[in-house]
Amino acid sequence: MTISLATGLDFEDMFDLAPVSLWMEDYSGLKLLFDQWRAEGVTDLLAFLHEDPQRLQRCSHSYKVLRVNQYTLDLFKAPDQQTLQDRLHEVFRGDMLDSIVPELLALWQGKQDFETRSVNYALDGRRLDVQIRARVLPGYEDNWSRVLVSLEDVTAEVQGTQQLRRSEQYARDLFEHSPVSLWVEDFSAVKQLLDEVRARGISDFRTFLKVHPEFVTRCMREIRVIDVNRQTLEMFGAASKPELLHNLSRVFRGEMYDSFAEQLQDLWNGKLVQQREVVNYALNGETLHIHLELSIMASHAKNWELVLLSLVDITARKKAEAYLEYLGKHDVLTQLRNRAFYMEELNRLSRKGPWPLSMVAIDMNGLKAVNDEHGHAAGDAMLRRLGEVLAKAVDDPACVARIGGDEFMVLLPATDERGALAMQERILSLLDLNNQFYPGHTIHLAMGHACGHEGASMEAVGHRADQAMYADKARFYASKELDRRSGAA
Template structure:
């Protein structure tokens, strides 16, 4: 008590309170005689008792720092406005204090919210100690109320930013993966320490190194967009089926990623192929980054996967359209022209060609409409597709009713056999579609020694026109 009466108490840089809890001790004694054993449960069932106890506490004295903190002019001014200082936020902290004293604890701490007399909230760190000689009566308890508002505001801001970051991760429309690459970092550092400098050649020689690195990845978390993209019901469902997601194509993609990391590129992107759990393909743009603060060990990295499947399918279709005839599904004239140039440059000889020109298509268009004519062209396309099935030959529609089969490495005998196949398929097709018979004039040629592809094609084209003249001459004689 002598210390508390001295100037040390009044000059303390921390707000201090000397309080008398003897009335609380008397209440405790009554409750114990009434059979109360679990005070926390008792107060939970009778919350009004907490308020009753609070009103029994007597404030003996406070120091100047306390008055300053709570904007009070004097002890009397302070005690007359305790309802402003101690509001409902104090309830849990006061329960903890009562339970600690009930258990005979001589020291306790808590964190709560008080208010200044002008209504400003204060985050308070409360520390209390029962002074020597007051262990039984609790008539002298020293409390300090440290203002930790700045610290708590920083904590709340940190928590807010953490929740915001988690929300951005969880609800991002982009598939996000958080992984630990630290074991891979150790592997690469080891290779550098033993003098490996040509990492690409090293990977070509030690192909199992890539697989070892894949196995070293620790997957920490994924977001909902990832589950949606790969058709996984839960994170556990995805984690247990990662082998289905990462295709054999991913091995080469990851190899290139390792080379990027070896070269110090801890932020990079590339396209990759993955698969959903139902087996459907996923083309993705993979963007890799090492999180700030983890540049030295790669302990935390993020992969963002943007689904570009629709774009890839569109590109594929546009590429298909660039080389195919939409009606017949055969190659188009643009492809045919490029293929001629390729065959001219290639060393494989001979090269053969079969030219086909349909007979009587115009009268069918005139009498039955272009839909009927288109159907005949589709039938012709199907016949030629079946003819070259399982071969390296190509069939192209190079005009309205003109078709060419290019046959690299085929001699005249092979060409004759192919023509017989076409004729057999035509006969079968015409039996089924007897109302609209397909007729085609055909000519062929096989490249001669030192003959250009262009000259061979001219001979094949001329052969087809000779056949066509014979066909129409036969029709003319027949109709006379």
């Protein structure tokens, strides 16, 4: 049949010159196959096809290509229609079979047209993703011997979608599997609150927070956590994201209030990228020292709807730093303060007081003899015992330090000579109890004290305390010698 138009073009001209791939096909073989299966009692075509993959191939082979247009030949890199028909097995192959299932179901259900996506291959081997639209032509509804099919090459679109999906998955994997705790949060409500404060004419935000501390808590409650990654769950001891998000009040508490107040102050001043050290808590109550970095995404700088926070657990580092600091100011054997701390504290007190400042010099009698006769382990045990006694006897703001092998010094700010004597008596009283508890080696001490007032040389005060201690030591050994002679007599 030829349809003449005013332009002089007929149907065949329009078919051949159409700017889209057109196929005139004969589906009558498929119609007969469907009729046969219906007669055999098939009602669920999808399940029927899945039972035997060969049935899907039978459907595909039942199609007959009657004619294609020039656009189709160009698209599939075929020199002519005969070549294309002879090599259709190269065009329709691979994953194309699975993609024809939707059109088969549409025809099975009595529809005269359908639309689906499929995969074909050009004769040069290039994969083509195609959008298929087909319709049984009027007058052929009973036998499907004329079906007009159009193919649109959507390869670029599909590849773009796949690339986008891969990029999104890549970004998601980077987020989920990052070795650092990552939080995605929405600060838009916080920004609105800050804007409201500005609108009220507030310019000194720091003072505003001091006057209205509840504003910090209100802002903390307005933060919405959008997502966290796996490392976050592991760090905070949560089994799932809902468990963590429902218990944020247990994570952010205590010292976090002051840290967040500093964050708000920086945000007020326009600092959209921040880093600081904070304290959080795991769900089991364990304290976590965190290095936090906050960054409001540049694309959301106007509304703060997307904020990325990274949290690095520095608890082990903090413990190591605290231990090193402890070692720098404490004597390992006795756990008392060491000479370095003593000198630092003495300098501070000599400048600032409070006055009067008393000092008690302490030395253990007979330690060398214990080391010589019983070994240094025995001597160290006695030093540890003395450390326990002095730690219990001396309370803040006074301090006691081991400044030499068996030499100790007590600093007593705001204490006169009477207070220094009371301290010596307290030490001797606790030492007596300790000697009763450890009957093996009795600890004997030599002690002396001195008192200095504002303007006095602390070095001179310490020297007088030492002299008093040495005098006490001399009396101790003189009495021991007298006892030895009395025993010999």
